Each structure stands twice: as structure tokens, then as C-alpha cells.
Amino acid sequence: xxxxxxxxxxxxxxSYKKLExxxxxxxxxxxxxxxxxxxxxxxxKTTVVRILSTLLKADAGTASVNGFDVATQAARVRxxxxxxxxxxxxxxxxxxxxxxVLVARLRHLKGAGTIADDLLARFSLTDAAARxxxxxxxxxxxxxxxxxxxxxxxxxxxxxxxxxxxDPQARIEVWQAVKELAEHGTTVLLTTQNLGEAERLADxxxxxxxGRIIVNxxxxxxxxxxxxxxxxxxxxxPTLEDVFLAIVGDHGKDGGAGNDRxxxxxxxxxx
Amino acid sequence: MNKHVLSDTAxxxxxxxxxxxxxxxxxxxxxxxxxxxxxLFVYVFGGAIQTGSHxxxxxxxxxxxxxxxASGISYTAYRLFLDMxxxxxxxxxxMPIARSSVLWAHVLTSLVxxxxxxxxxxxxxxxxxxxxxxxxxxxxxxxxxLILFTLALxxxxxxxxxxxxxxxxxxxxxxxxxxLPFISSAFVPTATMPGPVRAFAENQPVTSIVNAIRDxxxxxxxGTDIWIALAWCVGILIVAYIFAMVIYRRKIxx
Numbered sequence: 001x002x003x004x005x006x007x008x009x010x011x012x013x014x015s016y017k018k019l020e021x022x023x024x025x026x027x028x029x030x031x032x033x034x035x036x037x038x039x040x041x042x043x044x045k046t047t048v049v050r051i052l053s054t055l056l057k058a059d060a061g062t063a064s065v066n067g068f069d070v071a072t073q074a075a076r077v078r079x080x081x082x083x084x085x086x087x088x089x090x091x092x093x094x095x096x097x098x099x100x101v102l103v104a105r106l107r108h109l110k111g112a113g114t115i116a117d118d119l120l121a122r123f124s125l126t127d128a129a130a131r132x133x134x135x136x137x138x139x140x141x142x143x144x145x146x147x148x149x150x151x152x153x154x155x156x157x158x159x160x161x162x163x164x165x166x167d168p169q170a171r172i173e174v175w176q177a178v179k180e181l182a183e184h185g186t187t188v189l190l191t192t193q194n195l196g197e198a199e200r201l202a203d204x205x206x207x208x209x210x211g212r213i214i215v216n217x218x219x220x221x222x223x224x225x226x227x228x229x230x231x232x233x234x235x236x237x238p239t240l241e242d243v244f245l246a247i248v249g250d251h252g253k254d255g256g257a258g259n260d261r262x263x264x265x266x267x268x269x270x271x
Numbered sequence: 272m273n274k275h276v277l278s279d280t281a282x283x284x285x286x287x288x289x290x291x292x293x294x295x296x297x298x299x300x301x302x303x304x305x306x307x308x309x310x311l312f313v314y315v316f317g318g319a320i321q322t323g324s325h326x327x328x329x330x331x332x333x334x335x336x337x338x339x340x341a342s343g344i345s346y347t348a349y350r351l352f353l354d355m356x357x358x359x360x361x362x363x364x365x366m367p368i369a370r371s372s373v374l375w376a377h378v379l380t381s382l383v384x385x386x387x388x389x390x391x392x393x394x395x396x397x398x399x400x401x402x403x404x405x406x407x408x409x410x411x412x413x414x415x416x417l418i419l420f421t422l423a424l425x426x427x428x429x430x431x432x433x434x435x436x437x438x439x440x441x442x443x444x445x446x447x448x449x450x451l452p453f454i455s456s457a458f459v460p461t462a463t464m465p466g467p468v469r470a471f472a473e474n475q476p477v478t479s480i481v482n483a484i485r486d487x488x489x490x491x492x493x494g495t496d497i498w499i500a501l502a503w504c505v506g507i508l509i510v511a512y513i514f515a516m517v518i519y520r521r522k523i524x525x
Contacts, residue, residue: 148362
């Protein structure tokens with residue numbers, strides 16, 4: 001438990017019938033850091049996450065989370081983690097608040113209502129608390145999904161492609177939330193195929209390719225793998241994303257005035 | 272782990288019951304087909320059917336109740352399928368809960384939803400002239416048979432709920448069950464049927480269940496029918512439960 005590595009993965013192998021998805025995956029994640037598992041579609045990122053969250057058994061190799069083995073101490077692992085899967089796993093028929101209360105009660109926490117209200121406030125969902133989730137936008141749904149994962153403050157959060165399918169603003173909101181998590185000491189493992197996302201968020205990045213981790217290091221480490229940067233003068237055109245965000249600003253967010261999250265004052269600088 | 276089975280099941284059952292109270296259409300659509308059959312057979316075909324009973328609605332109701340359950344459990348499979356698809360099933364399974372409570376919550380919800388539908392159908396039958404002099408004990412026995420039959424079909428519904436690849440697949444399995452009562456003593460006495468059909472009708476579960484309920488309603492001695500009915504219900508329940516559990520275990524520990 002006191003070890004520096006909260007997630008420890010060694011020699012992980014998994015095949016679906018004849019398809020070898022993982023062929024010996026090794027990596028460690030340090031406490032309180034953000035670790036990005038990068039890879040193209042079908043690289044096996046989700047398989048790693050499912051094994052770590054005890055939803056899938058590995059064919060070979062070991063994995064431990066928070067000091068507990070995922071195969072032999074699955075129940076303890078489940079107490080230590082929270083999974084946010086690829087598709088926002090929220091209950092559409094319940095309201096946002098009811099979703100949070102549900103999860104808090106399933107985690108056997110006292111004061112589920114208070115926990116729900118705190119999380120709603122933290123994720124700028126207070127105004128939408130009583131609305132059915134089926135009426136939420138994609139970004140709100142994702143925020144609720146992540147808020148549900150934080151119920152009970154599990155030390156490890158597993159995020160499987162948290163921003164897939166989100167518009168640029170919603171993506172930035174999720175990034176902000178993930179950064180805040182790590183600042184609070186939560187260990188985050190996230191998978192992504194968005195290189196920019198890994199670059200922006202992660203302390204360490206591992207590239208999963210052909211069932212193995214082929215590179216694992218900080219962004220600076222990874223950049224050194226290529227020839228040194230040379231200086232070139234290029235006219236910097238705004239990207240379409242810059243234009244979109246500049247024009248739309250913060251006004252379009254969820255259509256609700258006054259529920260914008262105040263940006264964390266120091267958050268940007270610490271990474 | 273097991274200390275949370277009851278509380279986790281209660282929390283999750285509360286969740287899925289909310290799905291039902293918020294989409295009452297699932298209760299209404301469950302009731303529409305059996306009520307439609309009841310109207311059709313009582314007011315259109317019933318006059319031409321000789322049952323030996325003075326009121327056709329009295330004769331018909333037990334079979335209609337069976338159809339109600341058969342159409343109700345397609346929603347059980349549907350709700351479970353949606354949970355599997357939406358990822359919320361995985362979320363629950365990755366949480367520190369008693370894992371079996373996820374399934375039990377669906378089963379209990381199915382029971383409540385089906386009993387609600389049955390009450391609605393019985394009330395409509397009363398409006399249409401159904402009368403029974405059955406005492407409290409007979410009503411309890413009828414309720415017991417219907418609950419057992421609902422549980423048996425619910426566990427059967429869990430199988431497509433866990434394994435279906437599409438929404439249609441999840442609910443289509445109930446169609447044969449809905450039509451099973453037509454080849455039984457539910458609508459007409461089996462005596463008029465040609466040999467092979469009659470043999471099938473008299474030896475399939477619906478006939479014994481329908482006959483037992485009909486005799487209880489009519490305050491007649493139930494004879495061996497009730498034991499055959501109970502044997503069918505318990506048999507289906509056990510087999511379906513074992514298969515459902517095997518599939519469930521495989522799903523949560525691949």
C-alpha cells in the first residue's frame with residue numbers, strides 16, 4: 001500500500017480466441033500521477049482497463065492496484081478504483097442527482113445526498129440536478145459520469161477514452177476535471193487515441209502497440225526519441241478549434257448561464 | 272462482501288422500479304395485448320365457443336393471466352439488455368458491491384412489474400363481468416402459482432437479456448411464450464382438438480397451470496393439475512436459473 005506505484009502491471013497477456021490482444025504488457029503508475037495509455041483503435045487499451053477493473057481475467061501476467069492483486073483480491077481492488085468506461089455509463093431515466101445518490105449508496109457511504117450535492121456543485125451540474133439524464137448534453141453526461149466515479153474518493157480512477165465523442169468545450173471541461181483530480185492526489189490512468197490529450201494531461205505516456213508497450217516515459221523523454229528540434233519560422237494560423245472556441249466562447253455551455261465552472265486558478269501552471 | 276447483498280439489492284431494485292414508475296407505458300403495453308385478446312375472445316369469438324362454463328370470461332381469464340406474464344417478461348429481458356449495452360452493468364460490476372445483487376434487482380423488479388400488470392388485467396376482467404366466489408386461501412394459492420410462474424419466466428428472460436446482440440433479440444424470445452396458451456386449454460377445451468394437437472395441448476405447462484387456476488377460481492377441486500402445474504413452474508425455474516447463473520458468471524469473470 002505504501003509503495004510508490006499504485007498500479008503495477010507485469011507481463012499481462014490476453015487473447016480473444018485466436019486474436020492476441022495483449023502480448024506481455026508492463027508498466028507502473030506512480031501515486032497521484034496521470035498516466036496516459038496511448039494507442040490506436042484495437043490496440044488493447046480497453047482490455048488493459050477491463051483487466052485492471054476486474055471485469056476481465058488476464059491469461060497470463062499479474063496486475064495490482066493499490067497493493068491488491070486484480071485476480072485474487074478483486075473485491076479489495078473494486079474498493080480502490082472507479083471506472084469510467086468508453087460510453088458514459090449513466091442511468092438515463094434517473095436524474096443527475098439520483099445517479100450520484102445511487103452510486104454513493106452502492107459504495108455504502110453515509111450521507112449519500114450530501115455527497116451527491118457536493119459532486120453536482122463541483123462539476124457545475126447543480127442547475128441540472130433534477131433533470132433526467134436523457135436530456136443532458138454529451139458533455140454534461142460525461143461530467144456526471146466522472147462525478148459518479150469520484151463518489152467516495154477512490155484512490156485510483158480509470159478513464160477509458162474519456163473525451164471520445166465530445167465537442168471541444170466539453171473536452172476542455174473533462175481535461176480540467178482530470179487535472180483537478182490529480183491535484184487532489186488521485187491516481188489517474190487514462191486511455192486515449194488523442195495525442196494532444198496525452199500531451200496536455202499526462203505525467204507519463206505509454207504507447208501500446210501490437211500488444212506491447214513500445215515506449216514509456218514523460219513527454220520530454222518521448223520528444224528526445226526524435227531528432228532535435230530545429231528552428232523554423234512558420235506563420236501560425238489559428239486552428240479551426242481556436243476559431244470555434246473564440247467565437248462560441250463560454251456562452252454555449254449547456255445553455256445554462258451561471259453554471260460555468262470557475263477555472264482553477266493554479267491548475268494550468270502546475271502541470 | 273455478502274453482508275451487502277440485501278442492501279445492494281434493495282438499492283438496485285429501487286433504481287429499476289423507478290424506471291417502471293417513470294415509464295408506465297411498459298405496464299400499459301404489457302397489459303394491452305392480453306386485454307385485447309380478452310375483449311376479442313369474450314365479445315367476438317366467445318359466443319361460438321362451448322366451454323361448458325356459463326361465463327366465457329370466467330373460463331378465459333386464467334389463460335389471459337398467463338399471456339400477461341409472457342408479454343411482461345419481454346421487458347425484463349429488455350431492461351437487462353439495456354444495462355448490459357449502456358455500460359452501467361460494467362460500472363456496477365467494477366464497484367465494491369455484492370455482484371449478484373445486479374441480477375436479483377432485475378428479477379425482483381420483474382416480479383413487481385408483472386404483478387402490477389396482473390392486477391390491472393384482473394380489474395379489467397371484473398369490469399367485463401368476471402366473477403369468482405373464491406375465498407382468501409384460493410386467491411393466495413392463485414397468487415402463489417402466478418408468482419412462481421413469473422419467477423420461472425423471469426429467469427428464462429434473464430438468458431436473452433444477458434446474451435442478446437440486439438434489442439429485438441432480447442424481446443423476441445417471448446413471442447412463442449405468448450402464443451403457447453393458444454394451443455392449450457386457455458381459450459377452448461382441449462377435447463375438440465385433433466389427436467396430435469390435443470396431445471401437445473394437454474401435456475404442455477400452460478394447460479395444467481390454466482386448469483389449476485380455473486378450478487381455484489370456480490371453487491372446484493383442483494385434482495392433480497395443481498401438482499403438475501407446480502412441477503412445471505419449479506422445473507422451468509430451476510433449469511432457467513442454472514442456465515442464467517452459468518451465463519452470468521461467465522459474463523462477469525471472463
